[in-house]
Amino acid sequence: xxxxxxxxxxxxxxxxxxxxxxxxxxxxxxxxxxxxxxxxxxxxxxxxxxxxxxxxxxxxxxxxxxxxxxxxxxxxxxxxxxxxxxxxxxxxxxxxxxxxxxxxxxxxxxxxxxxxxxxxxxxxxxxxxxxxxxxxxxxxxxxxxxxxx
Numbered sequence: 001x002x003x004x005x006x007x008x009x010x011x012x013x014x015x016x017x018x019x020x021x022x023x024x025x026x027x028x029x030x031x032x033x034x035x036x037x038x039x040x041x042x043x044x045x046x047x048x049x050x051x052x053x054x055x056x057x058x059x060x061x062x063x064x065x066x067x068x069x070x071x072x073x074x075x076x077x078x079x080x081x082x083x084x085x086x087x088x089x090x091x092x093x094x095x096x097x098x099x100x101x102x103x104x105x106x107x108x109x110x111x112x113x114x115x116x117x118x119x120x121x122x123x124x125x126x127x128x129x130x131x132x133x134x135x136x137x138x139x140x141x142x143x144x145x146x147x148x149x
Contacts, residue, residue: 002032002057003145004092004116006085006107007041007123008099015099018121019044021138022096027054029142034059034091036084037068037075041098046071059088086110094145097123097132108132117148 003026007019023045026033033049035042037058046056050071058072061081068075078084085107089095095111095118097104104123111118112131119141120132133148135141 002034002092004034004088004095005045006097006104008101009038009040011040011099016044018138019098020048022141023048024052025138025142027052036088037072043069059084093149096141096145099123117145119144
């Protein structure tokens with residue numbers, strides 16, 4: 001299954017570790033990782049998945065595939081800027097969110113609008129917005145998206 005992993009481009013060491021662990025677990029379970037292909041959570045999840053021989057796909061905001069982080073196997077240049085957020089979400093059967101700012105919040109909205117199961121790990125909590133399963137560990141995030149699809 002393809003799992004979209006979304007989150008901040010600037011993260012703490014702990015958030016980087018969490019995202020890398022999500023990627024490792026997804027790779028070990030033979031899931032493909034879809035992300036925005038740049039830094040922060042995107043780089044960490046790709047690093048983790050690559051270490052577990054998983055396949056990573058980066059859907060980039062710009063026009064240059066070479067802008068992808070070093071752990072992206074398949075880079076897709078869109079030239080769409082943040083509008084590419086919809087493509088990141090649509091290309092996964094489920095979504096894991098780690099941390100994040102406004103871009104991640106938009107991706108969460110798109111994921112819920114498209115009926116994707118969402119596991120949230122240290123991410124946005126929006127009052128009166130249902131559909132995000134907030135979890136405490138990378139293992140719980142992966143377990144949730146596997147069980148929800």
